[in-house]
Amino acid sequence: MVITDMEIRDYRPGTRAAVWEIQEFRGRAGLERLEGDWRRIWAGLPLRTSFMSFEACAAHVDHIMGDPDQLRCLALGDGREVRGICLLEPRMDMRLGMPVPTWGVLWLKHSHQADVLCTDDEARRRFLPALAAHVRREPEGRPLLVMGPLPSGSPFWEGLRSLGPPCLDPKESVRFMDCGSPYGDLLAGLSGNFRHNLNTARKRLAGLADVHFVIAREPRELEREFSTFLEVEASSWKGAAGTAVKFRRRQPAFFAALAGTLRGETDRFEIHALYAEGRCLASILGTRTGAVFSALKTAYDPAFARVSSGQVLLARVIELCCADPGIQRLDLVSDAPWLRGWRTEQVTLQLAYVGTGGWRGRLLTALLKLRFGPVRRLARWLRERKALSRIPL
Template sequence: MIAPAPMPKAPLPDTRSPFVTAPLPGGLVAAIRPLDPAAPWVAAWEALGARALVANPFYEASYALAAAPAFGAGVRMLLVADRPPEEPGARLLAAWPHRRVARRWGLPLPVLMGWTHGYAPLGIPLLDGEDPAAALAALLAAPQALGEPPRLLLQNAPADGPFRVLLDDAGVRQDAYWAHDRGLLDAAGLDPAARGAYLDHLSGNRRRRLRRARRRLDADGPVAFTMLADPAGFPAALNAHIALEAASWKGRAGTALAQRPEEAALLRAAVAALAERGRVRIARLHRGDTILASMVLPLAGRDAFVLKVAHDDTDPAVATGVQLVHRLTEAVLATSGIDRIDSCAPPDFELATLFWTERRAIAHRLIESGRDPLFPLAARLERGRERVARLRLRLRERRAKG
C-alpha cells in the first residue's frame, strides 16, 4: 500500500563524485556516500536506526540495501557523524537516502528528494533519538557545507508528532503538499478494558456481516489465523504469498510480484535481512496448508508497518482480506508484542480504516536548508505541480467512471 501522491520518475544518474565530506559546527562531519553494502559505516547506520527518534524501517540499512537493486538507481546517503564515517568507531547522528534532482520544476532549480517507492512508504530521515534537535540541525546544515542544493523534499513524512515538532522548533521555512491521513492501529497505553472495547465502534450490521463471512469461510473447513515469526518458515511463506497474489486481481492486472522479478527479489531479500534480527512477521489466514490471505509486516521496536497484502478473491462474499485485518486487530489487542500498526495506505482506503480508528497524518514536505533566496519560488512551483497532478487524477477517475 502506498500514499496517493505520484512517485517521481528516476532522474538521470548523478555523475559527480559519490564521496564528499565536509566539516560541520560542533566537530561533526557531513558526508555524501553511495548505497554500498560493503561500506564500513553500515553497522553504525543499523545502530542509528535502532535508536532513531521516529522509527522508519524502510530507511534502516538492511532494508534500504535490499531495496537498492530494484529502486536504488541514483540514490545517495546524506550522513551526519562525529567523524568521517569510514573511521573506526564513527557514530552516525543522521542518515537520509535521497536523490539529487536537477529539474524538479522544469527549471534548473535542483532539490534533494527523499527516497520513497512502492516498498518504502515512509520518508522520515533517521535522527539520533538521544539528541534529535542537534541531529536535525546538523542534517539541515549539511547540504550547504557539502555544496548541495539548499532545499530538501521529504516524501510521505509524518505531518505531526515528534518530528514535526522538532522541525517547527528549528525555525526553518517549510511547506507541505499532498497532505492526507492514513489508517493506524494504536494500542499503546491502552489498559485491558480499553483493548477489549477497541472494536466496539463497529456497527451491529458490520458485526453481523463479519460473522456471516467467517461462517461462510469456515464452511469448507476451519480457518486459522497465525502470526509467523520463525525465520525458517519465511521462504515458504513468501512463496505462498507471491503465488496467492498472482492468482488474484493483481495477477490479472499484470502487477503481481510473480510478474515483477526484481520486486519479488527485493521482498525476499528485505524479509531475510529483517528476519535475522527478528524484525518481521507474516500474518496469515489459512485452512490447513492453503493460504487464504497473507500480510508482510516489518517491525521497528513495537511498531509494525503493512508492506504487502495478498488475499484469495475467488469468493468476494467471504472477504478474506477484511477477515485477515479483523483477526490481526484482535490478536494485537489481545497481546503485548505490537503496539501500533501503520497501514501505509492511501486515504479513505476502507481496509485500513474499517477497524483502526486512529490516523497518521502524512505529507510531502519541502524544507529550506540554509539560506535559500529561491525557496519561495520553489514552494510556489511545487504547489502548482500538486494542483496539476490532482487535476490529472480527477480527470482519470472521471474517464474510468465513464
C-alpha cells in the first residue's frame, strides 16, 4: 500500500523550487520497497550507529513486532529523491497510568535511541512538520505521535516550532568514546582511582588459569558464543529479574537474525568474550557499522565479580577500537554507572509527544505536560523528604 502526501513547496530566490512530500509504504513489503533508498542514505552517514541499520530494523520487524502489517514506512522526498526515512509502529503508552494508543518511531529495545534516517540537516528540519501533518490526516485512532528518544541537540527538533505545543520528556543519556587517540593516552586521562581499580582487577585475573580473549565473527563461532552469552547473562542479576535476553520471548531470535544478516566487511556483528578457568567470565555483543563499534549488550559471571570481568573485557574492546584506524567512535549504548569511569562524551536524549487526534491528542498532551512537570517535581520532593526522614539526628 502506498500513500502520497500533499506536496510542500519551498521557494528560494534564484533556485528551483524543492517539492517536499511524504510517501507511505505499509508492512514488511513496504520496508523492502525502501531498501535501496535506505542503503543509499545509510552509506552517506559519516557515523553509522547499528540501531539504524536496515538489518537491525528488519530483524525488529520480523521478530519483535507483534503485527508487522501495521508498520508504517514513511519516506521524505524533495521531488528528486528520498532524503529521509522514518518507521512508525503502533504502541500503547503507559505514562499516564492507563494505556494510550500511540504511533511511535520504531525503537529497538537494546538501544536507548530511536531516530529517523537522514544524512543532511535540511531534511531533518523538514521531517517533523511533514511527518506530524501526515499522521494527523491518517491517525487511525491513535491520538499521539511519539518521537525519539533522540539527541536533544538534533536539528530534527527545530521542526517543533511549527507544531502545536508538544510535551517534551528528557530521557537518560547515552555515552560515546572517541577512539581516534592511542589507548595509552586515553588511559592517562582517567582518574588515578579508576586506573588503580582496573590494574587490581587485571592482576587478580592473571592469577586464574587459562586466561584468554575470544572474538567471534564467523557463523559457527557466533552461534557458539551467543549461546554462551545467553547463559552467562542469565546467571547474573538480570536472570533473577527476568530481564536477561534468554528470558525475553522474542529477543534471542532478534539477535540471532542480526548476527546472521549483518555480516559485511565494514558492517558486521561480532561477540567479544573473556575466558578463564575453563568458563566464560564476560561477554559483549557488538556491531561494527562503518567507523562505529557499538557495545549492545554486556554479560558477566557474578562468581568472578572480584576480577571485574565485565570492566576488563570492555577495556580490551576499547583498546582494540583505538588500535583500529577504521574505527572512530565506540557507542556504549547506555549511561550505566559502571561506564562513567571512562573518558566519555555524554549525549542527552529527549522524547516528544505530539497530538495527532484532535481534542483527544490536545488533552493527552496537556495531561502529559502536567505529569512530566509539577507532578514529577512533587514526586521527587516527596522522595527526598522521605529519604531525609530516615537519616538519624
